[in-house]
Amino acid sequence: MALTNENNKDMEQTADYVIKVPKTNRFFANSLAIIPLQLFAYYVSLGRGLDVDKPRNLAKSVTVE
Template identity: 75%
Template sequence: MGNESILVSVFPLAFTVVDHFTTLPLPTMGLFYVPKVDEHFVGSLAVIPLQLLGYYVSVAKGLDVDKPRNLAKSVTVE
């Protein structure tokens, strides 16, 4: 993966994670800046703004972020 840009589509919106400020060839609604680091850590740093994006999209849609649907199918409580 390296330090190149990663395009993520969220419904009709497009968000890009980049390691430097640049002009983008594709029209995007949002731009997340991730500092340039060793290629082994890029994925770990890029996932943080995308998780925040998922959180804010869920809140904007009125979904309960503390009780996601179908959680009982993957997690059992004893």
């Protein structure tokens, strides 16, 4: 699997699956990449039968000032 901008044609030959994001200013590229990666993680966990609303090994902490 590869995540690339829509102008990069080399990744289609290298990876089995390619997720394309729009080409943008380099300062915003990381922010745009987060969204498809979060959706990918969400659907992979649903496919594995995991409860996405109750992740395991998540510790709840409360800080009181």
